[in-house]
Amino acid sequence: MANTAKFDRRQVLERATRLFWQKGFHATSTRDLQQAIDMRPGSIYAAFGSKSGLFREVLHFYTEEMSERLQQCLAEEGAILDGLRTFLRQILLQDGDNAPSELCLLAKSLSELDEGEAELLSETRALLAATEENFRCHLQSAIAAGELSAQVDPGLLARQLQVEMIGLRSYLRATGDRDAVRELADNLFAPLQPGSQ
Amino acid sequence: MANTAKFDRRQVLERATRLFWQKGFHATSTRDLQQAIDMRPGSIYAAFGSKSGLFREVLHFYTEEMSERLQQCLAEEGAILDGLRTFLRQILLQDGDNAPSELCLLAKSLSELDEGEAELLSETRALLAATEENFRCHLQSAIAAGELSAQVDPGLLARQLQVEMIGLRSYLRATGDRDAVRELADNLFAPLQPGSQ
DNA sequence: GGGGCGATTGAGCGGCCGTTCAAGTTGGCA
Protein backbone atom coordinates (compact mmCIF):
# COMPACT_ATOMS: atom_id res chain seq x y z
CA MET A 1 0.00 0.00 0.00
CA ALA A 2 2.98 2.22 -0.56
CA ASN A 3 1.56 4.52 -3.21
CA THR A 4 5.12 5.15 -4.21
CA ALA A 5 6.18 7.91 -6.56
CA LYS A 6 2.72 8.03 -8.13
CA PHE A 7 1.80 10.49 -10.84
CA ASP A 8 -0.27 13.59 -10.16
CA ARG A 9 -3.69 12.54 -11.38
CA ARG A 10 -5.01 16.06 -11.69
CA GLN A 11 -2.08 17.25 -13.76
CA VAL A 12 -2.35 14.18 -15.96
CA LEU A 13 -6.02 14.85 -16.58
CA GLU A 14 -5.30 18.50 -17.33
CA ARG A 15 -2.74 17.58 -19.96
CA ALA A 16 -4.80 14.77 -21.46
CA THR A 17 -7.76 17.13 -21.63
CA ARG A 18 -5.77 19.73 -23.55
CA LEU A 19 -4.61 17.16 -26.07
CA PHE A 20 -7.99 15.47 -26.63
CA TRP A 21 -9.65 18.87 -26.78
CA GLN A 22 -7.22 20.01 -29.45
CA LYS A 23 -7.10 16.90 -31.65
CA GLY A 24 -10.27 15.01 -30.84
CA PHE A 25 -10.65 11.42 -29.69
CA HIS A 26 -9.87 9.60 -32.94
CA ALA A 27 -6.95 11.74 -34.03
CA THR A 28 -5.20 11.46 -30.66
CA SER A 29 -2.96 8.40 -30.53
CA THR A 30 -1.91 6.69 -27.34
CA ARG A 31 1.67 7.63 -28.19
CA ASP A 32 0.68 11.31 -28.36
CA LEU A 33 -0.89 10.84 -24.95
CA GLN A 34 2.13 9.08 -23.50
CA GLN A 35 4.26 12.06 -24.39
CA ALA A 36 1.74 14.69 -23.28
CA ILE A 37 1.13 13.18 -19.85
CA ASP A 38 4.62 11.69 -19.42
CA MET A 39 3.47 8.18 -18.59
CA ARG A 40 4.30 4.82 -20.12
CA PRO A 41 1.59 2.56 -21.58
CA GLY A 42 1.58 0.16 -18.62
CA SER A 43 0.92 2.94 -16.12
CA ILE A 44 -1.75 4.52 -18.27
CA TYR A 45 -3.57 1.22 -18.68
CA ALA A 46 -3.23 0.45 -14.96
CA ALA A 47 -4.70 3.85 -14.09
CA PHE A 48 -7.38 4.30 -16.76
CA GLY A 49 -7.98 0.90 -18.36
CA SER A 50 -7.97 2.06 -21.98
CA LYS A 51 -7.85 5.08 -24.24
CA SER A 52 -11.64 5.25 -23.96
CA GLY A 53 -11.42 5.06 -20.17
CA LEU A 54 -9.03 7.99 -20.10
CA PHE A 55 -11.25 9.94 -22.48
CA ARG A 56 -14.23 9.23 -20.25
CA GLU A 57 -12.41 10.75 -17.29
CA VAL A 58 -11.33 13.68 -19.45
CA LEU A 59 -14.94 14.41 -20.39
CA HIS A 60 -15.90 14.51 -16.72
CA PHE A 61 -12.85 16.54 -15.76
CA TYR A 62 -13.57 19.10 -18.48
CA THR A 63 -17.23 19.43 -17.50
CA GLU A 64 -16.35 19.80 -13.84
CA GLU A 65 -13.74 22.47 -14.60
CA MET A 66 -16.19 24.46 -16.71
CA SER A 67 -18.80 24.27 -14.01
CA GLU A 68 -16.27 25.55 -11.49
CA ARG A 69 -15.33 28.41 -13.77
CA LEU A 70 -18.98 29.40 -13.93
CA GLN A 71 -19.21 29.25 -10.14
CA GLN A 72 -16.18 31.51 -9.97
CA CYS A 73 -17.74 34.05 -12.33
CA LEU A 74 -20.91 34.01 -10.27
CA ALA A 75 -18.91 34.59 -7.10
CA GLU A 76 -16.91 37.46 -8.57
CA GLU A 77 -19.85 39.30 -10.07
CA GLY A 78 -22.54 40.28 -7.65
CA ALA A 79 -25.61 39.34 -9.66
CA ILE A 80 -26.31 35.95 -11.19
CA LEU A 81 -27.04 37.33 -14.66
CA ASP A 82 -23.81 39.34 -14.60
CA GLY A 83 -21.90 36.19 -13.67
CA LEU A 84 -23.51 34.22 -16.47
CA ARG A 85 -22.76 36.90 -19.02
CA THR A 86 -19.16 37.21 -17.86
CA PHE A 87 -18.73 33.44 -18.14
CA LEU A 88 -20.17 33.24 -21.65
CA ARG A 89 -18.18 36.26 -22.79
CA GLN A 90 -14.98 34.74 -21.43
CA ILE A 91 -15.49 31.55 -23.41
CA LEU A 92 -16.47 33.29 -26.62
CA LEU A 93 -14.11 36.21 -26.70
CA GLN A 94 -11.21 35.77 -24.30
CA ASP A 95 -10.25 32.09 -24.08
CA GLY A 96 -9.39 31.99 -27.76
CA ASP A 97 -5.65 32.22 -27.31
CA ASN A 98 -5.32 29.69 -24.49
CA ALA A 99 -8.01 27.13 -25.18
CA PRO A 100 -6.97 24.15 -27.31
CA SER A 101 -10.01 24.63 -29.54
CA GLU A 102 -12.65 27.25 -30.15
CA LEU A 103 -15.25 24.52 -29.68
CA CYS A 104 -16.68 22.98 -26.55
CA LEU A 105 -15.04 19.59 -25.97
CA LEU A 106 -18.47 18.04 -25.40
CA ALA A 107 -19.85 19.43 -28.67
CA LYS A 108 -16.72 18.29 -30.50
CA SER A 109 -17.06 14.79 -29.06
CA LEU A 110 -20.77 14.68 -29.81
CA SER A 111 -19.83 15.40 -33.39
CA GLU A 112 -17.09 12.84 -33.88
CA LEU A 113 -18.30 9.88 -31.79
CA ASP A 114 -20.65 7.42 -33.38
CA GLU A 115 -22.47 4.25 -32.41
CA GLY A 116 -19.16 2.40 -32.48
CA GLU A 117 -18.25 4.21 -29.26
CA ALA A 118 -21.75 4.10 -27.81
CA GLU A 119 -20.69 4.46 -24.18
CA LEU A 120 -18.60 7.57 -24.77
CA LEU A 121 -21.39 9.03 -26.87
CA SER A 122 -24.05 8.59 -24.22
CA GLU A 123 -21.61 9.86 -21.59
CA THR A 124 -21.17 12.99 -23.70
CA ARG A 125 -24.92 13.42 -24.11
CA ALA A 126 -25.42 13.07 -20.37
CA LEU A 127 -22.78 15.70 -19.59
CA LEU A 128 -24.30 18.13 -22.09
CA ALA A 129 -27.69 17.60 -20.47
CA ALA A 130 -26.13 18.21 -17.06
CA THR A 131 -24.60 21.44 -18.34
CA GLU A 132 -27.95 22.63 -19.61
CA GLU A 133 -29.57 21.71 -16.31
CA ASN A 134 -26.84 23.65 -14.52
CA PHE A 135 -27.67 26.76 -16.56
CA ARG A 136 -31.34 26.20 -15.85
CA CYS A 137 -30.74 26.12 -12.09
CA HIS A 138 -28.82 29.36 -12.14
CA LEU A 139 -31.52 31.02 -14.23
CA GLN A 140 -34.11 29.74 -11.80
CA SER A 141 -32.12 31.36 -8.99
CA ALA A 142 -32.01 34.60 -10.98
CA ILE A 143 -35.79 34.54 -11.16
CA ALA A 144 -36.05 33.82 -7.45
CA ALA A 145 -33.69 36.72 -6.78
CA GLY A 146 -35.88 39.02 -8.86
CA GLU A 147 -33.19 39.57 -11.48
CA LEU A 148 -35.33 38.01 -14.18
CA SER A 149 -39.06 38.19 -14.83
CA ALA A 150 -41.03 35.23 -13.56
CA GLN A 151 -42.50 35.09 -17.09
CA VAL A 152 -39.24 33.67 -18.39
CA ASP A 153 -39.10 29.90 -18.83
CA PRO A 154 -35.67 29.05 -17.42
CA GLY A 155 -35.59 25.66 -19.17
CA LEU A 156 -36.22 27.24 -22.56
CA LEU A 157 -33.69 30.00 -21.95
CA ALA A 158 -31.06 27.48 -20.82
CA ARG A 159 -31.64 25.53 -24.03
CA GLN A 160 -31.30 28.70 -26.08
CA LEU A 161 -28.03 29.57 -24.38
CA GLN A 162 -26.68 26.08 -25.07
CA VAL A 163 -27.73 26.17 -28.73
CA GLU A 164 -26.38 29.65 -29.38
CA MET A 165 -23.08 29.05 -27.60
CA ILE A 166 -22.41 25.93 -29.67
CA GLY A 167 -23.36 27.78 -32.85
CA LEU A 168 -21.26 30.83 -32.06
CA ARG A 169 -18.21 28.77 -31.14
CA SER A 170 -18.50 26.92 -34.45
CA TYR A 171 -18.76 30.23 -36.22
CA LEU A 172 -15.68 31.47 -34.44
CA ARG A 173 -13.77 28.38 -35.56
CA ALA A 174 -15.05 28.80 -39.10
CA THR A 175 -14.19 32.46 -39.52
CA GLY A 176 -12.03 33.59 -36.59
CA ASP A 177 -14.09 36.77 -36.81
CA ARG A 178 -14.32 38.00 -33.21
CA ASP A 179 -16.09 41.19 -34.16
CA ALA A 180 -18.91 39.33 -35.89
CA VAL A 181 -19.19 36.99 -32.91
CA ARG A 182 -19.27 39.94 -30.51
CA GLU A 183 -22.11 41.44 -32.52
CA LEU A 184 -24.02 38.17 -32.64
CA ALA A 185 -23.45 37.54 -28.96
CA ASP A 186 -25.47 40.63 -28.08
CA ASN A 187 -28.63 38.79 -29.10
CA LEU A 188 -27.62 36.04 -26.75
CA PHE A 189 -27.05 38.42 -23.85
CA ALA A 190 -30.21 40.44 -24.41
CA PRO A 191 -32.49 38.03 -22.50
CA LEU A 192 -29.95 38.11 -19.68
CA GLN A 193 -30.48 41.81 -18.98
CA PRO A 194 -32.10 42.32 -15.60
CA GLY A 195 -35.86 42.55 -15.86
CA SER A 196 -35.94 41.58 -19.52
CA GLN A 197 -39.02 40.04 -21.14
CA MET B 1 -9.04 7.65 -75.10
CA ALA B 2 -11.63 4.97 -74.66
CA ASN B 3 -12.96 5.79 -71.20
CA THR B 4 -14.16 2.20 -71.09
CA ALA B 5 -16.61 0.80 -68.55
CA LYS B 6 -15.88 3.61 -66.13
CA PHE B 7 -17.61 4.00 -62.80
CA ASP B 8 -20.46 6.43 -62.30
CA ARG B 9 -18.71 9.36 -60.66
CA ARG B 10 -21.88 10.91 -59.32
CA GLN B 11 -23.04 7.71 -57.67
CA VAL B 12 -19.59 7.16 -56.19
CA LEU B 13 -19.60 10.65 -54.71
CA GLU B 14 -23.11 10.14 -53.33
CA ARG B 15 -22.07 6.97 -51.55
CA ALA B 16 -18.76 8.35 -50.31
CA THR B 17 -20.58 11.41 -49.04
CA ARG B 18 -23.03 9.31 -47.03
CA LEU B 19 -20.20 7.35 -45.43
CA PHE B 20 -17.97 10.33 -44.61
CA TRP B 21 -21.00 12.24 -43.36
CA GLN B 22 -21.92 9.39 -41.04
CA LYS B 23 -18.51 8.47 -39.66
CA GLY B 24 -16.36 11.55 -40.22
CA PHE B 25 -13.06 11.82 -42.06
CA HIS B 26 -10.77 10.15 -39.52
CA ALA B 27 -13.07 7.28 -38.58
CA THR B 28 -13.71 6.32 -42.21
CA SER B 29 -11.08 3.88 -43.46
CA THR B 30 -10.18 3.43 -47.09
CA ARG B 31 -11.46 -0.15 -46.80
CA ASP B 32 -14.85 1.14 -45.62
CA LEU B 33 -14.84 3.39 -48.66
CA GLN B 34 -13.84 0.61 -51.06
CA GLN B 35 -16.87 -1.36 -49.97
CA ALA B 36 -19.26 1.60 -49.94
CA ILE B 37 -18.39 2.83 -53.42
CA ASP B 38 -17.53 -0.61 -54.87
CA MET B 39 -14.11 0.34 -56.21
CA ARG B 40 -10.68 -1.17 -55.64
CA PRO B 41 -7.81 0.90 -54.19
CA GLY B 42 -6.04 1.35 -57.52
CA SER B 43 -9.13 2.82 -59.17
CA ILE B 44 -9.87 5.08 -56.23
CA TYR B 45 -6.33 6.45 -56.21
CA ALA B 46 -6.34 6.88 -59.97
CA ALA B 47 -9.60 8.84 -59.78
CA PHE B 48 -9.14 10.88 -56.61
CA GLY B 49 -5.44 10.76 -55.70
CA SER B 50 -5.85 10.07 -52.00
CA LYS B 51 -8.36 9.72 -49.20
CA SER B 52 -8.04 13.47 -48.68
CA GLY B 53 -8.63 14.10 -52.37
CA LEU B 54 -11.83 12.08 -52.29
CA PHE B 55 -12.94 13.89 -49.14
CA ARG B 56 -12.25 17.21 -50.81
CA GLU B 57 -14.58 16.28 -53.66
CA VAL B 58 -17.14 15.03 -51.18
CA LEU B 59 -17.15 18.40 -49.40
CA HIS B 60 -17.83 20.16 -52.69
CA PHE B 61 -20.43 17.62 -53.76
CA TYR B 62 -22.27 17.95 -50.45
CA THR B 63 -22.26 21.76 -50.58
CA GLU B 64 -23.47 21.76 -54.16
CA GLU B 65 -26.28 19.32 -53.36
CA MET B 66 -27.45 21.41 -50.41
CA SER B 67 -27.41 24.54 -52.52
CA GLU B 68 -29.53 22.78 -55.14
CA ARG B 69 -31.99 21.63 -52.51
CA LEU B 70 -32.39 25.22 -51.40
CA GLN B 71 -32.96 26.29 -55.01
CA GLN B 72 -35.63 23.62 -55.28
CA CYS B 73 -37.40 24.85 -52.15
CA LEU B 74 -37.32 28.38 -53.49
CA ALA B 75 -38.78 27.22 -56.79
CA GLU B 76 -41.56 25.22 -55.15
CA GLU B 77 -42.63 27.92 -52.73
CA GLY B 78 -43.66 31.16 -54.29
CA ALA B 79 -41.92 33.59 -51.97
CA ILE B 80 -38.23 33.59 -51.11
CA LEU B 81 -38.78 33.66 -47.37
CA ASP B 82 -41.20 30.74 -47.60
CA GLY B 83 -38.63 28.79 -49.57
CA LEU B 84 -35.93 29.51 -47.01
CA ARG B 85 -38.12 28.49 -44.13
CA THR B 86 -39.16 25.28 -45.89
CA PHE B 87 -35.53 24.43 -46.55
CA LEU B 88 -34.43 25.02 -42.96
CA ARG B 89 -37.42 23.13 -41.59
CA GLN B 90 -36.67 20.18 -43.86
CA ILE B 91 -33.12 19.91 -42.59
CA LEU B 92 -34.01 20.33 -38.94
CA LEU B 93 -37.19 18.31 -38.70
CA GLN B 94 -37.64 15.99 -41.65
CA ASP B 95 -34.27 14.74 -42.87
CA GLY B 96 -33.59 13.06 -39.54
CA ASP B 97 -34.42 9.55 -40.68
CA ASN B 98 -32.58 9.64 -44.01
CA ALA B 99 -29.56 11.83 -43.38
CA PRO B 100 -26.39 10.05 -42.22
CA SER B 101 -25.99 12.53 -39.36
CA GLU B 102 -28.03 15.22 -37.65
CA LEU B 103 -25.11 17.58 -38.22
CA CYS B 104 -24.01 19.51 -41.27
CA LEU B 105 -21.07 17.73 -42.91
CA LEU B 106 -19.21 21.03 -43.11
CA ALA B 107 -19.70 21.77 -39.41
CA LYS B 108 -18.70 18.22 -38.55
CA SER B 109 -15.53 18.51 -40.63
CA LEU B 110 -14.74 21.94 -39.20
CA SER B 111 -14.87 20.29 -35.81
CA GLU B 112 -12.67 17.26 -36.46
CA LEU B 113 -10.06 18.61 -38.87
CA ASP B 114 -7.01 20.29 -37.44
CA GLU B 115 -3.86 21.96 -38.69
CA GLY B 116 -2.53 18.56 -39.70
CA GLU B 117 -5.05 18.58 -42.55
CA ALA B 118 -4.73 22.29 -43.25
CA GLU B 119 -5.94 22.12 -46.84
CA LEU B 120 -9.14 20.26 -46.01
CA LEU B 121 -9.74 22.64 -43.13
CA SER B 122 -9.44 25.78 -45.23
CA GLU B 123 -11.55 24.14 -47.94
CA THR B 124 -14.23 23.53 -45.32
CA ARG B 125 -14.04 27.12 -44.08
CA ALA B 126 -14.35 28.41 -47.62
CA LEU B 127 -17.42 26.29 -48.32
CA LEU B 128 -19.08 27.44 -45.09
CA ALA B 129 -18.40 31.03 -46.07
CA ALA B 130 -19.89 30.36 -49.50
CA THR B 131 -22.99 28.90 -47.87
CA GLU B 132 -23.42 31.99 -45.73
CA GLU B 133 -22.94 34.18 -48.76
CA ASN B 134 -25.56 32.15 -50.58
CA PHE B 135 -28.05 32.81 -47.77
CA ARG B 136 -27.13 36.47 -47.85
CA CYS B 137 -27.87 36.71 -51.57
CA HIS B 138 -31.28 35.15 -51.18
CA LEU B 139 -32.09 37.48 -48.28
CA GLN B 140 -30.96 40.42 -50.38
CA SER B 141 -33.37 39.27 -53.09
CA ALA B 142 -36.13 39.04 -50.49
CA ILE B 143 -35.50 42.66 -49.57
CA ALA B 144 -35.48 43.67 -53.23
CA ALA B 145 -38.77 41.83 -53.70
CA GLY B 146 -40.28 43.70 -50.78
CA GLU B 147 -40.68 40.56 -48.69
CA LEU B 148 -38.34 41.87 -46.03
CA SER B 149 -37.86 45.36 -44.63
CA ALA B 150 -34.94 47.26 -46.10
CA GLN B 151 -33.91 47.89 -42.47
CA VAL B 152 -32.75 44.28 -42.20
CA ASP B 153 -29.03 43.65 -42.64
CA PRO B 154 -28.96 40.58 -44.86
CA GLY B 155 -25.36 39.76 -43.95
CA LEU B 156 -26.12 39.77 -40.25
CA LEU B 157 -29.28 37.73 -40.72
CA ALA B 158 -27.43 35.19 -42.87
CA ARG B 159 -24.82 34.82 -40.14
CA GLN B 160 -27.55 34.37 -37.54
CA LEU B 161 -29.18 31.65 -39.62
CA GLN B 162 -25.87 29.83 -40.01
CA VAL B 163 -25.09 30.04 -36.28
CA GLU B 164 -28.52 28.93 -35.16
CA MET B 165 -28.75 26.07 -37.64
CA ILE B 166 -25.44 24.65 -36.48
CA GLY B 167 -26.46 25.05 -32.86
CA LEU B 168 -29.88 23.49 -33.35
CA ARG B 169 -28.50 20.52 -35.28
CA SER B 170 -26.02 19.88 -32.49
CA TYR B 171 -28.83 20.08 -29.98
CA LEU B 172 -30.81 17.58 -32.04
CA ARG B 173 -27.89 15.19 -32.02
CA ALA B 174 -27.40 15.68 -28.30
CA THR B 175 -30.99 15.12 -27.26
CA GLY B 176 -32.99 13.79 -30.21
CA ASP B 177 -35.72 16.05 -28.90
CA ARG B 178 -37.60 17.20 -32.00
CA ASP B 179 -40.25 19.02 -30.04
CA ALA B 180 -37.69 21.17 -28.25
CA VAL B 181 -35.99 21.90 -31.56
CA ARG B 182 -39.30 22.81 -33.17
CA GLU B 183 -39.95 25.26 -30.35
CA LEU B 184 -36.48 26.77 -30.59
CA ALA B 185 -36.70 26.97 -34.37
CA ASP B 186 -39.58 29.41 -34.12
CA ASN B 187 -37.14 32.08 -32.93
CA LEU B 188 -35.09 31.37 -35.98
CA PHE B 189 -38.04 31.70 -38.33
CA ALA B 190 -39.43 34.83 -36.73
CA PRO B 191 -37.15 37.25 -38.64
CA LEU B 192 -38.14 35.43 -41.83
CA GLN B 193 -41.78 36.48 -41.55
CA PRO B 194 -42.72 38.86 -44.35
CA GLY B 195 -42.35 42.45 -43.29
CA SER B 196 -40.66 41.65 -40.02
CA GLN B 197 -38.45 44.19 -38.27
C1' DG C 1 -9.40 -11.64 -85.20
C1' DG C 2 -5.68 -9.51 -83.18
C1' DG C 3 -2.92 -5.73 -81.28
C1' DG C 4 -2.65 -1.77 -78.31
C1' DC C 5 -3.81 0.79 -74.48
C1' DG C 6 -6.24 2.80 -70.73
C1' DA C 7 -8.83 1.08 -66.75
C1' DT C 8 -9.12 -2.23 -63.12
C1' DT C 9 -7.64 -5.62 -59.93
C1' DG C 10 -6.03 -7.25 -55.35
C1' DA C 11 -2.03 -8.94 -52.98
C1' DG C 12 0.98 -6.82 -50.31
C1' DC C 13 4.15 -2.86 -48.48
C1' DG C 14 5.89 -0.24 -44.45
C1' DG C 15 4.16 1.90 -40.63
C1' DC C 16 1.37 3.22 -36.86
C1' DC C 17 -2.46 1.68 -33.99
C1' DG C 18 -4.27 0.17 -29.13
C1' DT C 19 -2.75 -2.89 -25.92
C1' DT C 20 -0.04 -6.47 -23.05
C1' DC C 21 3.29 -8.25 -19.87
C1' DA C 22 7.78 -9.89 -18.20
C1' DA C 23 11.37 -7.51 -16.13
C1' DG C 24 13.05 -3.74 -13.41
C1' DT C 25 12.64 -0.09 -9.89
C1' DT C 26 11.16 2.04 -5.73
C1' DG C 27 10.17 2.80 -0.91
C1' DG C 28 8.13 1.30 3.63
C1' DC C 29 8.55 -2.12 7.19
C1' DA C 30 10.73 -5.87 9.98
Next chain:
DNA sequence: TGCCAACTTGAACGGCCGCTCAATCGCCCC
Protein backbone atom coordinates in the same frame (compact mmCIF):
# COMPACT_ATOMS: atom_id res chain seq x y z
C1' DT D 1 19.89 -4.34 5.82
C1' DG D 2 16.94 -7.29 3.32
C1' DC D 3 12.34 -8.32 1.75
C1' DC D 4 8.08 -7.69 -0.37
C1' DA D 5 4.51 -5.49 -2.65
C1' DA D 6 3.26 -1.58 -5.45
C1' DC D 7 4.30 0.61 -9.28
C1' DT D 8 6.73 1.69 -13.62
C1' DT D 9 9.03 0.54 -17.73
C1' DG D 10 9.44 -0.24 -22.74
C1' DA D 11 9.88 -3.91 -26.10
C1' DA D 12 6.84 -6.28 -28.62
C1' DC D 13 2.24 -8.23 -30.51
C1' DG D 14 -1.43 -8.74 -33.85
C1' DG D 15 -4.01 -5.98 -36.63
C1' DC D 16 -5.55 -2.27 -39.39
C1' DC D 17 -4.01 1.84 -41.70
C1' DG D 18 -3.23 4.57 -46.30
C1' DC D 19 -1.36 3.45 -50.36
C1' DT D 20 1.43 1.08 -54.53
C1' DC D 21 2.14 -1.56 -58.59
C1' DA D 22 2.81 -5.62 -61.53
C1' DA D 23 -0.50 -8.34 -63.67
C1' DT D 24 -4.82 -8.67 -65.97
C1' DC D 25 -8.88 -7.16 -68.26
C1' DG D 26 -11.89 -5.38 -71.87
C1' DC D 27 -13.00 -2.10 -75.39
C1' DC D 28 -11.84 0.14 -79.86
C1' DC D 29 -9.79 0.34 -84.22
C1' DC D 30 -7.50 -1.75 -87.94
